[in-house]
Amino acid sequence: MAGPRSIAVVTLGLILAACGSNSPTGPAAPNRALTTVAGLWRGVFAPAACTGDEAVCGNGGPDAFALQLTPDGAGVVQIDISQLYSCPSDPAPVSADVIARADGGTTRISGRSPRLDVEVDLTDAAPLQGTFRYTANVLWDLTQSTPCATVTKQGQILSASRTATISPGTFAGRWRGWIARTQCSGNCEDSDDVLKTGAVELEISQAGGHVSGSFNGWEFAGDVAGGKLTATGRVRYMVPAYPCHQQFDSNQVCVLDLDLSATVDALGRLHGTLTYHLEGAAYPGNRPYVEDASADLTGLVRWP
Amino acid sequence: MGVSLCRGASCSSPQTTPFVLSVAGTGGSFRGSLEFQPFGDDVAVDVSGSAQPDGAVLFASTHHATAYDARTVTVRRLLVRTDPVAGLTGDLDMRLSGETSDVRGTVTSASFQPLSAFAAQGVSGSWHGLAIIRQCAGDCPSYRDAGDIVRIALVVGQAGEGANGQVQLSIFEGEPQWLDVHGTASQTTFSFASDRVALSSSCCDRMRFLQTFKGSLDDLGRIDGTFTYAADGRIAIKPYNISYRLECEVLWLVRDR
Numbered sequence: 001m002a003g004p005r006s007i008a009v010v011t012l013g014l015i016l017a018a019c020g021s022n023s024p025t026g027p028a029a030p031n032r033a034l035t036t037v038a039g040l041w042r043g044v045f046a047p048a049a050c051t052g053d054e055a056v057c058g059n060g061g062p063d064a065f066a067l068q069l070t071p072d073g074a075g076v077v078q079i080d081i082s083q084l085y086s087c088p089s090d091p092a093p094v095s096a097d098v099i100a101r102a103d104g105g106t107t108r109i110s111g112r113s114p115r116l117d118v119e120v121d122l123t124d125a126a127p128l129q130g131t132f133r134y135t136a137n138v139l140w141d142l143t144q145s146t147p148c149a150t151v152t153k154q155g156q157i158l159s160a161s162r163t164a165t166i167s168p169g170t171f172a173g174r175w176r177g178w179i180a181r182t183q184c185s186g187n188c189e190d191s192d193d194v195l196k197t198g199a200v201e202l203e204i205s206q207a208g209g210h211v212s213g214s215f216n217g218w219e220f221a222g223d224v225a226g227g228k229l230t231a232t233g234r235v236r237y238m239v240p241a242y243p244c245h246q247q248f249d250s251n252q253v254c255v256l257d258l259d260l261s262a263t264v265d266a267l268g269r270l271h272g273t274l275t276y277h278l279e280g281a282a283y284p285g286n287r288p289y290v291e292d293a294s295a296d297l298t299g300l301v302r303w304p
Numbered sequence: 305m306g307v308s309l310c311r312g313a314s315c316s317s318p319q320t321t322p323f324v325l326s327v328a329g330t331g332g333s334f335r336g337s338l339e340f341q342p343f344g345d346d347v348a349v350d351v352s353g354s355a356q357p358d359g360a361v362l363f364a365s366t367h368h369a370t371a372y373d374a375r376t377v378t379v380r381r382l383l384v385r386t387d388p389v390a391g392l393t394g395d396l397d398m399r400l401s402g403e404t405s406d407v408r409g410t411v412t413s414a415s416f417q418p419l420s421a422f423a424a425q426g427v428s429g430s431w432h433g434l435a436i437i438r439q440c441a442g443d444c445p446s447y448r449d450a451g452d453i454v455r456i457a458l459v460v461g462q463a464g465e466g467a468n469g470q471v472q473l474s475i476f477e478g479e480p481q482w483l484d485v486h487g488t489a490s491q492t493t494f495s496f497a498s499d500r501v502a503l504s505s506s507c508c509d510r511m512r513f514l515q516t517f518k519g520s521l522d523d524l525g526r527i528d529g530t531f532t533y534a535a536d537g538r539i540a541i542k543p544y545n546i547s548y549r550l551e552c553e554v555l556w557l558v559r560d561r
Contacts, residue, residue, distance in 0.1 A: 023341075042429055043429075044429070044459045044461070046459070046461070046469075046470070055418035057480070059481070060470075060482050061470060061472065061481075061482040062430070062459045062469075062470055062482070064430060064560065070407060078318050100482065127428075145461045156466075157461075158459060158460075158461035158469060159420075159425075159428040159430075159459065159460060159461040159462070159469075161422075161424075161425050161428070161429065163417075163421075164421060165413040165415045165416065165417050166391070166415060166416040166417070167391075167416075168389065168390050168414065168415060171414060173415070174322050174415055175508070203319075203320045203321065204320075205305075205306065205320055205412040205413045206390075207387070207389050207391075207393070207412060207413045208389040209389030210388070212306060212320060212412060213320045214319055214320045216443050217319065219320065220394060221317065304560055304561065
């Protein structure tokens with residue numbers, strides 16, 4: 001690092017991603033307008049109007065967004081809804097796959113997913129300017145069948161900049177999203193110490209073919225080969241009378257074996273599966289439990 | 305980075321934790337800012353460093369950094385070197401105050417962005433950081449003392465010499481709200497103010513506004529500056545006519561990344 005220069009180093013790759021989206025119809029043909037706006041943008045929406053959940057709208061704050069577009073118009077929009085306290089556990093931005101179409105001096109970007117119905121009309125790409133409108137469903141947790149809040153906002157892009165991050169690997173970064181259990185045997189409850197509310201906080205450090213990180217606080221390490229991440233985590237708490245002691249270690253995880261496999265798609269979303277074996281003492285009652293489960297990670301996104 | 309060793313009351317299980325290291329320098333001398341979450345909350349630590357014979361750079365705190373809860377962080381050693389595979393590798397040795405803990409970590413990998421990419425944006429973007437109350441004038445609440453820490457969230461859009469945006473300060477009463485701000489900005493300096501806003505959710509601050517917020521961008525892309533937050537009673541009858549001004553100085557204000 002010797003020599004005169006000025007650098008910034010960040011740990012978080014900012015390749016954009018989306019979560020649980022329905023793909024809209026096929027991309028438009030490449031044209032100059034779409035080529036100009038292609039890339040990864042991060043910025044802020046300034047809502048001028050908000051309807052729906054009063055607590056969310058009452059905040060009145062800006063919403064951070066990320067927009068990734070390819071030159072042929074395919075892309076994804078992510079928005080971090082300002083929430084106040086009404087839905088505190090929602091960890092991930094809402095997102096939708098989008099299509100951009102140039103029409104005269106305006107480029108319309110639109111798409112819809114179960115959590116987001118969004119339209120952005122760009123009037124300029126240097127800097128990025130335009131208006132937006134979206135309806136978002138904010139989740140409480142995966143056990144709720146209805147959204148915690150639904151809001152519709154519209155306004156203007158306050159600021160945005162194109163991002164150019166050089167990342168040490170496809171998987172490096174801080175990922176957010178949801179995990180859904182697909183199979184469970186043993187003493188299964190709606191939630192456990194791996195799933196928690198269903199919200200995922202996944203930190204991955206990557207150096208070449210080696211990865212390490214944490215999944216909801218549980219450490220793991222592994223490898224990347226052929227575009228696929230394979231990692232394991234092993235936890236053994238050294239409590240007396242291993243395995244779990246019934247006298248004092250209630251609500252204690254004693255053993256956790258987790259296996260994580262994941263890939264990243266063309267728009268930077270992480271998909272994968274997690275299988276885990278969990279032993280512990282439940283609260284209340286100090287009841288020992290054993291659980292074997294599998295779960296899907298469906299479209300985690302890098303955020304922030 | 306990963307925590308490899310922790311001694312003290314603040315230690316939890318080893319964890320992988322993200323960080324941002326911004327570096328500027330000439331010759332063998334470097335200045336930087338290390339942003340991370342040693343207490344689970346953001347802290348930005350000023351560091352200075354020098355090139356080592358093997359090409360690494362050895363940094364240490366120029367002074368301890370303060371978190372929102374007033375705990376402090378001192379980086380005793382941050383040794384980093386560029387790596388063609390991992391981007392950046394190295395190690396960290398720091399002391400956390402409060403329930404004093406000594407922490408060692410390993411830099412396992414890092415992505416890279418040139419600072420020049422941010423310089424072109426001027427003050428536009430999203431910012432977060434901390435300020436300190438230097439002085440209070442008027443009917444100062446007992447819970448707003450000099451030395452108290454203020455959390456700042458700021459978003460700005462700049463168009464020519466005009467700029468507007470929103471700011472949120474932790475010294476607002478009640479639930480967090482955003483104040484619209486407007487003013488002027490050049491490539492490296494800005495000056496904002498807000499309108500007077502009445503907030504019905506407040507028990508004590510009937511009208512509030514940002515009287516001034518003057519700042520500048522440094523070569524690490526951070527905002528330095530001062531601001532004055534004011535609260536006035538709307539009813540000119542005691543005891544409802546409280547009025548005070550808080551003079552605050554930015555401790556660190558960095559771009560969301």
